[in-house]
Amino acid sequence: MYFQEPSLLKFQQQMEDQQGSNNCRSLFGIENIPQSSQLRDVLDNIPSDAIAPIFKDFFSRLRRHKHLEGYAILPNVLMCSIDGTQYYSSKKISCEHCLHKEHKTGEKTYSHAVLQGAIMHPDKKQVIPVMPEAIQNTDGSKKQDCETNAAKRFIDRLKATHPRQKFLICGDGLMSHQPLIEKVLDNNMHYIFVCKPGDHQYLLNG
Numbered sequence: 001m002y003f004q005e006p007s008l009l010k011f012q013q014q015m016e017d018q019q020g021s022n023n024c025r026s027l028f029g030i031e032n033i034p035q036s037s038q039l040r041d042v043l044d045n046i047p048s049d050a051i052a053p054i055f056k057d058f059f060s061r062l063r064r065h066k067h068l069e070g071y072a073i074l075p076n077v078l079m080c081s082i083d084g085t086q087y088y089s090s091k092k093i094s095c096e097h098c099l100h101k102e103h104k105t106g107e108k109t110y111s112h113a114v115l116q117g118a119i120m121h122p123d124k125k126q127v128i129p130v131m132p133e134a135i136q137n138t139d140g141s142k143k144q145d146c147e148t149n150a151a152k153r154f155i156d157r158l159k160a161t162h163p164r165q166k167f168l169i170c171g172d173g174l175m176s177h178q179p180l181i182e183k184v185l186d187n188n189m190h191y192i193f194v195c196k197p198g199d200h201q202y203l204l205n206g
């Protein structure tokens with residue numbers, strides 16, 4: 001919630017000026033508000049898996065206090081909507097995990113993305129995010145990672161994290177293909193995927 005303001009530094013400084021305190025200090029015990037470059041230097045070294053237990057704990061607390069029951073889309077089934085989103089793109093700065101795209105001009109664009117999932121219900125304004133899956137190249141793999149591969153890992157992880165919870169996975173036209181549907185069914189989940197006439201000719205026009 002502290003990250004909704006585009007500049008964390010500006011937001012914290014504003015609080016400091018207006019209220020004589022800021023929540024970097026009151027909540028996290030940080031004496032001096034760090035510059036964004038320092039924040040990145042620190043955060044970049046933490047593997048994203050390190051924050052997975054936070055999502056699981058959050059989910060367990062919601063379940064324990066019966067907040068998840070109102071999200072059931074079918075009896076005991078939660079709907080988890082998934083989609084990919086890119087959060088970094090550069091023509092100059094890259095790392096070994098970057099996805100890369102070569103343009104006709106020979107120029108390259110480097111990027112990072114995640115497959116994000118959230119539990120949603122049509123009658124609820126709030127969504128409950130679950131641990132995202134990074135879409136990134138791993139060491140030694142020649143083939144680029146992609147959204148559908150990340151979705152397969154996401155589904156395995158969702159099942160492993162919440163083995164007794166039933167899910168309905170919701171996704172766009174990228175997801176409505178056999179390998180991913182098999183992955184969903186193998187994990188005993190339901191699915192609703194968008195299916196457009198253009199890329200499902202056999203199903204719709206066959």
Ligand SMILES: [Zn+2]
Binds near residue numbers: 094112
């Ligand atoms: Zn990178």
